Amino acid sequence: MITKTKSRFRWEGWESSGREDWVFSVKHPCELIGVHAKLIDAQLKESEKVEYCIYSPRVSSTSTPSGLKVDESSSGICVTDKRFIISNNKHTKGTKPTLLSIDFEDVLYFNIGSAMLLSWFSLEFINDGKLSRVAIIFGSNGKHHFQKALRAFKKYSFAIDTDDFKLDSPLPAAFIHKIEDKIHCNYLKTLLSNQEKCILTFSCRYVWEKTLNKRSLFRRKSTSTYLISKATILLTNKALMIARDTLETSPGISLDIFNIPLHKISGIGMFEENADAGKIYKLKIKFSGEVSPSTLDISLTDIDEETRIFLNSISSLLKLKEEE
Secondary structure (H helix, E strand, C coil): CCCCCCCCCCCCCCCCCCCCCCCEEECCHHHCCCCHHHHHHHHCCCCCCEEEEEEECCCCCCECCCCCECCCCEEEEEEECCEEEEEEECCCCCCCCEEEEEEHHHEEEEEEEEECCEEEEEEEEEECCEEEEEEEEEEHHHHHHHHHHHHHHHHCCCCCCHHHHCCCCCCHHHCHHHCCCHHHHHHHHCCCCCCCCEEEEEEEEEEEEEEEEEECCCCEEEEEEEEEEEEEEEEECCEEEEEEECCCCCCCCEEEEEEEEHHHEEEEEEEEEEECCEEEEEEEEEECCCCECCEEEEEEECCCHHHHHHHHCHHHHCCCCCCC
């Protein structure tokens, strides 16, 4: 039987196995279980406001259809008005729990995805001038908690003033029906924060590049192959969002979404390439500030002329200057 102690830590003295049945949210980090409560609570500052706080137990899967790989662990996730605070516990002897503090300004983009009973979340962020990643795999019964936490983060994201550009930028309720793929539509809708405005959406296909290693008696040869899945691009006044079906599952069953804050983009360029899959349009996104690698390449196909023109003009539209 679990009883409250006189301490402010609700579950003090109760060691979590990390095998709890579901993801859940709490009002304050001190209500988390296991080591996560003290680790995150000790990091909080009096000036910070807790927006959302989650406990995520470990699951047996360590990889996802989108290619994400993580160690098996439980996690605590706290979103404040300034940063992410993420604790991680592998529940193995000799391995100490870890804690990460990631300021909103250091976040370059996030991914969130789902494949039936399995879901995942990752943050790409700047750490000492280099691109780093933190990732969590969790049960899909907790997907809505992660979506709410990400909406809390996006609430503080910089938004461009669409009135300056005389753009038709309605709120999601008046726009979201324009997205052709209804599964993509429903997922994207869960990541739109309050007062976020939509500017443009279009359907295309996402190009996955895979490296295949072929062996013979005398040598080993690496070749690249291209696989294609459905995708939807959504541009808002806060982010460039890309929903893509992942591979290795039935269409519409597995989906992964990029969210790239607009103020982190210093330039966008579109380049054409010829490959076995046909003509590929490589969207090269340059990040602002000093970070290595400084670009994110996203390959697309099935893009019409009007869409190509718009993608090539996003930099000037957003008053962004590409670095030479």
